[in-house]
Amino acid sequence: MSNSSARRTPLPRRRDEAKALFRNAILDAAEHVFAKQGFHGARIQDIADHARIAVGTVYNHFEQKEDVLHALLEVRLEQMIGSLSPQPADPEPFDQKLTCCVIRTLQFVDAHRDFHQVALDCGLFAKGTASASNILKEKAVAHFEKLRATMLTLVNDGIQCGALRPMDPVPLARVLGGLIRSSSISMVMEQSHPDLEAEASLLVDLYLNGAGRADRPGRPRDESDLGER
Numbered sequence: 001m002s003n004s005s006a007r008r009t010p011l012p013r014r015r016d017e018a019k020a021l022f023r024n025a026i027l028d029a030a031e032h033v034f035a036k037q038g039f040h041g042a043r044i045q046d047i048a049d050h051a052r053i054a055v056g057t058v059y060n061h062f063e064q065k066e067d068v069l070h071a072l073l074e075v076r077l078e079q080m081i082g083s084l085s086p087q088p089a090d091p092e093p094f095d096q097k098l099t100c101c102v103i104r105t106l107q108f109v110d111a112h113r114d115f116h117q118v119a120l121d122c123g124l125f126a127k128g129t130a131s132a133s134n135i136l137k138e139k140a141v142a143h144f145e146k147l148r149a150t151m152l153t154l155v156n157d158g159i160q161c162g163a164l165r166p167m168d169p170v171p172l173a174r175v176l177g178g179l180i181r182s183s184s185i186s187m188v189m190e191q192s193h194p195d196l197e198a199e200a201s202l203l204v205d206l207y208l209n210g211a212g213r214a215d216r217p218g219r220p221r222d223e224s225d226l227g228e229r
Contacts, residue, residue: 019061022060025051026051026062027071028051030069033047034072035118038121039118042065073119073122073124077143079108079112080105081146081150083108084101087100094163095163098158105180106184106196109187113188116185148173151173151176154176155173164208
């Protein structure tokens with residue numbers, strides 16, 4: 001066997017790579033079509049046209065439109081979980097680490113506004129129509145629960161290092177998720193384009209320090225004076 005033959009990519013691997021490329025192209029196209037036309041108004045033909053592939057290619061990967069939506073939700077939610085998760089290169093101080101996580105999450109929202117529109121329509125991040133909500137599979141919901149668990153892990157890290165109060169982490173995670181979710185929904189619904197780093201810094205500052213003036217009468221000067229509630 002020649003050296004050139006030995007370096008050739010095995011045929012099964014090349015087929016898998018081609019299959020993954022087509023699948024990703026279908027999901028990218030579906031993300032746009034579902035956002036613009038709504039799930040019920042979209043057709044497999046529309047997805048194929050936007051992806052510039054034959055409609056039969058879509059059916060080679062997905063049996064029906066619902067399967068495309070399920071796969072899109074699972075893939076994007078997994079990517080969102082990755083953006084929110086701390087990375088090895090993140091700084092050690094909790095406030096800086098949290099800011100990095102929020103920046104990546106907002107960057108993901110900005111890059112996938114169409115997905116977030118679809119998720120909103122499906123009631124994933126906020127209440128949607130009942131018919132759209134019924135489309136979700138257990139696996140997509142499980143990914144959403146994994147997203148919440150990632151948020152909870154972040155909060156527990158903050159409690160352990162002393163950056164957050166030693167209290168029930170569930171409401172702390174709920175507040176953090178609410179801040180990120182409200183900013184994300186605003187970006188999508190209002191078509192706003194904020195400075196993402198500044199937006200993330202503001203959200204983290206509000207989360208850790210609140211919105212009240214530090215010099216207002218009656219406000220404790222030191223967080224240790226707050227005590228547990």
